Amino acid sequence: MKRSRKTKVRLASLGQAKMTSTAGQFGNYLEAYNHVTAQGAEHEPVWLRQMREEGWARFSAKGFPTTHDEDWRFTNLAAAARTPFHRAARINAAHLAKEIEGYRLKGAVCQLVFVNGHFSPELSEMGGLPRGLEICALKRAFDCGLEECAPGGIEQHLGRYADIRRDVFAALNTALWEDGAYLRIRRGAAIEHPVHLLYVSAGAGEQIMTHPRTLVVAEEQSQASVVEDYVSIGDEAGFSNAVTELVAGDSAVVSHFLVERENPAAFNVSTLRIEQARAANVASHSILLGGGLVRNNVHPVLAGEGTECLINGLFVGAGHQHLDNYMLVEHARPNGASRQFYNGILDGHARGVFHGRIVVHKDAQKTDAKQTNRNLLLADTARIDTKPQLEIHADDVKCTHGATIGQIEEEQLFYLRSRGFPEMEARNLLLYAFAAECLDRMHEPAARAFAEELIQRRLSELVLAQNERAGQLHTEEEVQSWEEVG
Amino acid sequence: MALLEIDDLHASVDGHEILKGLTLTVNAGEVHSIMGPNGSGKSTLAQVLARREAYEVTGGTVKFDGKDLLEMSPEEAACEGLFMAFQYPVEIPGVGNAYFLRSAMNAIRRYHGQDELDAMDFLPLYRERLKLLEMDEKLMNRSVNEGFSGGEKKRNEILQLAMLEPKLAILDETDSGLDIDALRIVAQGVNAIRSKDRGFLVITHYQRLLNYIKPDFVHVLVDGRIAASGGPELALELEEKGYGWAEADEQVQHA
Numbered sequence: 001m002k003r004s005r006k007t008k009v010r011l012a013s014l015g016q017a018k019m020t021s022t023a024g025q026f027g028n029y030l031e032a033y034n035h036v037t038a039q040g041a042e043h044e045p046v047w048l049r050q051m052r053e054e055g056w057a058r059f060s061a062k063g064f065p066t067t068h069d070e071d072w073r074f075t076n077l078a079a080a081a082r083t084p085f086h087r088a089a090r091i092n093a094a095h096l097a098k099e100i101e102g103y104r105l106k107g108a109v110c111q112l113v114f115v116n117g118h119f120s121p122e123l124s125e126m127g128g129l130p131r132g133l134e135i136c137a138l139k140r141a142f143d144c145g146l147e148e149c150a151p152g153g154i155e156q157h158l159g160r161y162a163d164i165r166r167d168v169f170a171a172l173n174t175a176l177w178e179d180g181a182y183l184r185i186r187r188g189a190a191i192e193h194p195v196h197l198l199y200v201s202a203g204a205g206e207q208i209m210t211h212p213r214t215l216v217v218a219e220e221q222s223q224a225s226v227v228e229d230y231v232s233i234g235d236e237a238g239f240s241n242a243v244t245e246l247v248a249g250d251s252a253v254v255s256h257f258l259v260e261r262e263n264p265a266a267f268n269v270s271t272l273r274i275e276q277a278r279a280a281n282v283a284s285h286s287i288l289l290g291g292g293l294v295r296n297n298v299h300p301v302l303a304g305e306g307t308e309c310l311i312n313g314l315f316v317g318a319g320h321q322h323l324d325n326y327m328l329v330e331h332a333r334p335n336g337a338s339r340q341f342y343n344g345i346l347d348g349h350a351r352g353v354f355h356g357r358i359v360v361h362k363d364a365q366k367t368d369a370k371q372t373n374r375n376l377l378l379a380d381t382a383r384i385d386t387k388p389q390l391e392i393h394a395d396d397v398k399c400t401h402g403a404t405i406g407q408i409e410e411e412q413l414f415y416l417r418s419r420g421f422p423e424m425e426a427r428n429l430l431l432y433a434f435a436a437e438c439l440d441r442m443h444e445p446a447a448r449a450f451a452e453e454l455i456q457r458r459l460s461e462l463v464l465a466q467n468e469r470a471g472q473l474h475t476e477e478e479v480q481s482w483e484e485v486g
Numbered sequence: 487m488a489l490l491e492i493d494d495l496h497a498s499v500d501g502h503e504i505l506k507g508l509t510l511t512v513n514a515g516e517v518h519s520i521m522g523p524n525g526s527g528k529s530t531l532a533q534v535l536a537r538r539e540a541y542e543v544t545g546g547t548v549k550f551d552g553k554d555l556l557e558m559s560p561e562e563a564a565c566e567g568l569f570m571a572f573q574y575p576v577e578i579p580g581v582g583n584a585y586f587l588r589s590a591m592n593a594i595r596r597y598h599g600q601d602e603l604d605a606m607d608f609l610p611l612y613r614e615r616l617k618l619l620e621m622d623e624k625l626m627n628r629s630v631n632e633g634f635s636g637g638e639k640k641r642n643e644i645l646q647l648a649m650l651e652p653k654l655a656i657l658d659e660t661d662s663g664l665d666i667d668a669l670r671i672v673a674q675g676v677n678a679i680r681s682k683d684r685g686f687l688v689i690t691h692y693q694r695l696l697n698y699i700k701p702d703f704v705h706v707l708v709d710g711r712i713a714a715s716g717g718p719e720l721a722l723e724l725e726e727k728g729y730g731w732a733e734a735d736e737q738v739q740h741a
Contacts (some may be wrong), residue, residue, distance in 0.1 A: 409576075411576050412576055412577075412578050414538060414560060414576075415572065415575075415576040415578065416578070416590075417559070417560035417561045417564070418536050418537075418560045418561075418563075418564055418569075418570060418572075419564055419569075419586075419590040419593075419646065419650070420561055420564040420565050420590050420591075420593040420594040420597070420650070421561060421589065421590065421593050422561050422593065423559070423561065425593065426561075429581060429589070430578070430581075432580075433578065433579060433580025433581045433629075434580060436580050437580060
């Protein structure tokens with residue numbers, strides 16, 4: 001493994017107070033917690049209120065992780081931790097309708113829109129749902145009584161998988177979530193088109209936080225795709241802390257897409273916890289294009305026999321973006337196969353992290369686990385840290401991992417130019433070819449086309465910026481950075 | 487009409503002068519062969535003409551179709567009608583062959599303000615050229631040169647040449663490493679697009695290729711200069727006597 005030169009570290013301009021680990025420093029979070037629990041006292045069942053309490057206890061005891069924590073070694077949260085994000089009140093989002101249009105996924109079976117963490121029925125499109133698909137905003141399910149709205153589904157699954165002991169962000173989300181999506185795909189139903197969940201941050205001058213919670217229950221032999229999409233309107237720093245629990249029943253086939261395209265000041269932590277029953281086949285596709293400080297946790301547990309799991313990702317960073325991917329693949333039962341493919345493209349002072357952990361439990365014989373992380377660095381100042389971590393407790397398994405770090409090859413660039421491709425177009429094509437490896441693994445056509453367009457657009461921006469940079473003397477503009485001395 | 491006029495060209499790589507005053511004119515319709523021993527500057531000449539930046543021109547002029555070639559970027563030279571078949575064709579994973587070819591043709595068409603070709607315009611010519619080069623369409627569904635054999639890569643260069651139809655084609659040791667069959671196919675491709683409007687610069691170490699692509703002129707390159715020029719018979723003479731003969735001759739001339 002080769003590492004590029006260290007990026008220059010800069011002091012963040014956010015917040016002044018030096019944070020200590022006492023809960024008293026989390027005033028903004030405590031305020032939100034008090035609000036949420038006061039609201040919930042009326043209609044939330046006891047089990048949920050207890051769950052929130054545990055989440056809060058966990059978070060307030062542990063606080064934000066530091067770089068001394070092995071799982072956070074490459075990602076410094078100090079500046080983000082002391083930024084006083086506060087919960088956002090529900091706003092009338094009608095004025096955002098026009099802007100939301102530009103974020104829609106063509107060919108989606110339905111779209112749920114959340115603005116600042118609150119469900120926005122007027123911006124959502126939920127007409128004509130196919131048989132076998134049940135979907136509603138999570139809070140509604142509680143408001144109208146779980147027995148009618150979502151019999152059995154929610155209590156049985158919500159909060160049963162996300163690990164609030166290990167992960168403080170999952171704990172914080174559990175304490176503070178106000179809304180999110182609940183999807184249930186009935187036994188044997190095949191939902192042809194993707195479900196689009198659009199989470200919008202519109203701070204309107206304020207540094208807001210949201211804690212979206214999503215639960216996807218795909219019953220036996222069902223099939224569905226879900227696209228979770230994070231966007232921001234405006235350029236304020238916002239904090240999105242999402243947790244999604246995806247439960248795939250026996251032989252269910254589910255694709256999950258995470259699209260991060262928030263503004264460059266956004267702090268985004270997302271945790272996807274997948275639980276796979278016997279012979280379930282789940283794919284997680286992460287497309288990280290935006291955000292300033294992004295942590296993408298993907299944690300599948302291959303809990304049944306003979307499951308298959310694909311973990312596919314592309315992260316594209318420029319400027320001072322910090323994109324951290326933390327994969328934890330747990331093989332718990334025999335004959336499971338997992339494939340991890342992550343490609344990173346980093347320009348400017350961007351920094352990427354790929355942490356790929358594979359745990360094979362004692363019972364998980366005949367596990368076949370593979371991990372590949374490939375990276376392209378477009379500037380000397382960009383940096384990637386890639387770290388495989390295998391933990392194998394069974395004796396008959398196949399586990400491989402590999403990582404590469406390289407640059408755009410001049411030979412390839414010259415070859416294209418010598419055939420008439422303008423330099424910018426040639427660079428774009430080479431970047432795109434690298435990114436396309438990730439697209440080739442997406443099989444849901446509408447979601448794939450959606451991802452393809454977003455990626456193409458982002459790469460064109462990168463090439464354009466490179467071109468402009470080549471044309472002018474290096475000018476260091478002052479932009480906010482989450483990076484600081486750890 | 488003079489297509490390529492090279493006058494007293496000097497070029498260096500990493501500070502070492504390789505071309506030391508090369509002068510050569512290629513007219514439309516002519517096939518010129520450049521022969522020479524290893525290290526004489528044959529490939530440097532090809533790279534300079536294709537505008538590779540690592541090759542620094544330190545003196546002389548090159549006019550291509552009346553314009554200053556040394557002022558052009560690689561893509562400008564390509565769009566103006568210069569094509570080099572690479573000695574070592576490059577693999578480009580993730581970029582399909584057909585897409586690559588059509589995009590290259592469209593880049594050139596855009597440069598000339600022409601409409602782009604859609605798939606329907608492109609396919610008939612593409613299929614015809616594939617046949618000419620005895621290439622399997624399935625192979626072309628793969629990425630550019632990825633997993634191609636040496637012979638397939640060289641044929642793919644000539645396929646591109648036959649599709650792009652440049653004014654001047656430079657073949658940089660296209661014959662090296664080819665068996666007789668592949669050589670015949672490559673020559674077939676080249677001969678099919680010979681015309682009175684097009685010039686060829688065939689760079690080779692061996693005379694063998696010239697049995698299939700008959701040159702009008704043969705030049706012997708020694709130590710960065712043309713040491714001898716003649717007709718096709720010069721190639722045969724070289725084959726018989728070896729490059730030592732031309733090198734000796736060069737020394738006599740410069741003594």
